[in-house]
């Protein structure tokens with residue numbers, strides 16, 4: 001189950017509705033799309049062919065199209081991190097540095113799990129996500145990403161332009177909000 005843990009106090013928020021309500025106050029979208037519709041192979045395989053990647057994206061066509069229409073996203077792809085990923089440690093070192101983006105960070109977790117620490121009112125809040133969860137971290141929100149003990153995650157990511165994905169490490173750097 002997804003959960004939220006406040007680093008300073010250890011306070012935990014659980015349950016889809018509670019998580020959704022808490023995060024929405026800070027502009028973060030959380031939705032539960034589930035993975036029941038996916039065949040096992042598409043969940044378990046991390047070395048996906050183009051056809052398999054397309055099959056995963058097609059399975060969520062309805063939700064993805066709705067999201068893209070609402071938020072102005074243009075395209076999507078599949079990203080995987082596992083022990084088979086070349087330079088995994090290097091990538092994780094990069095992902096765990098606090099940053100923000102000029103576009104939203106959109107992830108639907110197809111398999112595996114991970115942690116999105118986000119800075120909310122100066123406090124670090126760990127958002128634990130797992131297969132079936134959608135999270136949208138809005139442009140400008142300071143965050144980073146860590147794998148958990150499962151050491152693997154497979155996600156659909158949705159974005160406007162590749163430039164919007166560049167990590168901005170300096171929190172004082174201005175965010176120019178893109179038109180929606």
Ligand SMILES: [Fe+2]
Nearest residue numbers: 101105143144
């Ligand atoms: Fe990010």
